Amino acid sequence: SSGINAEYGLLEGSWFTNHIKTLPKVRLERSVHGRGGLIQAKTHAGRLAVGDILVYLDAHCECNDGWLEPLIYPIYLNKTACTTPNIDSIAWQDLNIHAPEIVEVTGGLNWILNMLWSPLSAEEQQRRSRDPFPVTADIRTPTMAGGLFAIDRKWFLEIGMYDEGQSIWGGENID
DSSP states (O other), X not given: OHHHHHHTTOSTTSHHHHHHHTOTTOOOOOOTTOOXXXXXXXXXXXXXXXXXXXXXXXXXXXXXXXXXXXXXXXXXXXXXXXXXXXXXXXXTTTOOEEOOSOOSEEEEEOXXXXXXXXXXXXXXXXXXXXXXXXXXXXXXXXXXXXXXXXXXXXXXXXXXXXXXXXXXXXXXXXX
């Protein structure tokens, strides 16, 4: 409703829309179909984008200095690469940011298709250790955090982007 949109500053002439207009490389796009959900919004945005690389981050993400370069460099080297950032935690007790205890993880699914993180297998650790830069070597994983990633725009369009028929939270992790 327009009351909800006004409350969150989404109407034309609001503080938010006026601020967006001051940013030279940013534009605000709204779906003509109303609220469709995460997958529909990100797919819509991907089709409208004009840059070479899409970077998707959820609204709750906070970026630190130097976060973008390591995320997009592998895509510069390999247009079919898809990268995800390390995801720090924010402690509810004091709101301090904490790096994950295990950074080298692979995504997986349980029997009800919930996303899980698991330590790398010995084989994957060994494969990565042979890389000239093992700390930043790619990790082969069957799933990833589907809401936080970077990908070549043309490649994402070519592989079909997200399945827009998914409307339930978590589907982006297995798509």
